[in-house]
Amino acid sequence: MDYFANYGLFFAKIATSVIALLMLMAGSMVIVLKGKEKSKQKLEIKPLHEKLDEFSETMSEAILSKKEFKKFQKNKKIENKSEKKDKKRIFILNFQGDIRASNLSSFQEEITAVLTIAKPSDEVLVKVESAGGMVHAYGLAASQLDRIKKQNIFLTVAVDKIAASGGYLMACVADKIIAAPFAIIGSIGVVAQIPNFHRLLKKNDIDFEQVTAGEYKRTLTVFGENTESAKKKFQEELNEIHHCFKDFVSEHRRVLEINKVATGEHWLASKAKEFQLVDELMTSEDYLMGASKNCDLYEVSYTQKKSWITKIFQDFRKSLMFF
Numbered sequence: 001m002d003y004f005a006n007y008g009l010f011f012a013k014i015a016t017s018v019i020a021l022l023m024l025m026a027g028s029m030v031i032v033l034k035g036k037e038k039s040k041q042k043l044e045i046k047p048l049h050e051k052l053d054e055f056s057e058t059m060s061e062a063i064l065s066k067k068e069f070k071k072f073q074k075n076k077k078i079e080n081k082s083e084k085k086d087k088k089r090i091f092i093l094n095f096q097g098d099i100r101a102s103n104l105s106s107f108q109e110e111i112t113a114v115l116t117i118a119k120p121s122d123e124v125l126v127k128v129e130s131a132g133g134m135v136h137a138y139g140l141a142a143s144q145l146d147r148i149k150k151q152n153i154f155l156t157v158a159v160d161k162i163a164a165s166g167g168y169l170m171a172c173v174a175d176k177i178i179a180a181p182f183a184i185i186g187s188i189g190v191v192a193q194i195p196n197f198h199r200l201l202k203k204n205d206i207d208f209e210q211v212t213a214g215e216y217k218r219t220l221t222v223f224g225e226n227t228e229s230a231k232k233k234f235q236e237e238l239n240e241i242h243h244c245f246k247d248f249v250s251e252h253r254r255v256l257e258i259n260k261v262a263t264g265e266h267w268l269a270s271k272a273k274e275f276q277l278v279d280e281l282m283t284s285e286d287y288l289m290g291a292s293k294n295c296d297l298y299e300v301s302y303t304q305k306k307s308w309i310t311k312i313f314q315d316f317r318k319s320l321m322f323f
Helices: 002-036 048-063 066-082 104-115 135-149 166-171 197-203 226-251 282-290 308-323
Strands: 039-045 090-099 123-130 154-159 163-164 175-179 185-186 266-268 294-305
Touching: 039 048, 039 104, 048 066, 048 294, 090 104, 090 135, 090 163, 090 282, 104 135, 104 294, 123 135, 123 163, 123 166, 123 282, 135 154, 135 166, 154 163, 154 166, 154 282, 163 166, 166 185, 166 226, 282 294
Parallel strands: 090 123, 090 294, 123 154, 154 175, 163 185
Antiparallel strands: 039 294, 185 266
């Protein structure tokens, strides 16, 4: 048994060393490639109202008789001539957030691009899909949406799947929140969790040394002993973040009974509407189809293309980190 235990420990040490070396190599390669690679940045604008018109014409041509289709085309031309040239514009942005809000930099660029041309008579619709994540990242994402409000441009947030925790921190900035009936809304709370291996290290006579300057430079740790005073301090920090979260939501959604909804719970949008967490039950597609009758719709996206070799090394590094 001792032989197998020692062999297993030896194998674990070798595997750890190899993984660390591979991570270092992958990280170094990505840094080198970033220095050599010329980034291809692209701002793309899609006129969605034209896309809907094309759908309508294609469907009509397939279903109507030739006589009926000609009449449809004639009426469409008359309708287009009578339309106002200065129609209201709706700019559509998409935010799909992970725990780090990784696409935040692109989102910032999209908002900046829209603000260079948008007028108070226009509207911005942001499709938010996020279960939340890091406080500082989603706080910045919410501040980006506030830039739109400060320009006196009407802001609508559409939630088709989920806007919880940091996702709702973003959504609450909007003048109007629409959500699909089964979308998940809420989770106005804060959570933090880390494993602790102190007892395992102690059992195997392994010391863990940590040096800090400042009483609360480090509270809870992964390898050290977590004292009651450290736990208490960490809880105070979480409570402070939760307090700021509640204040932010209250400032932007004054209709809410904040203490009733800031329990960390989440609800389906059909129930969340009763708490006034959302204003209307509707999918983003229905909202845009209705708006297309009187508005021009422009979907804005900002992308930064990376070379295939950079993507491979970045994915490789992520897989190692996951392992």
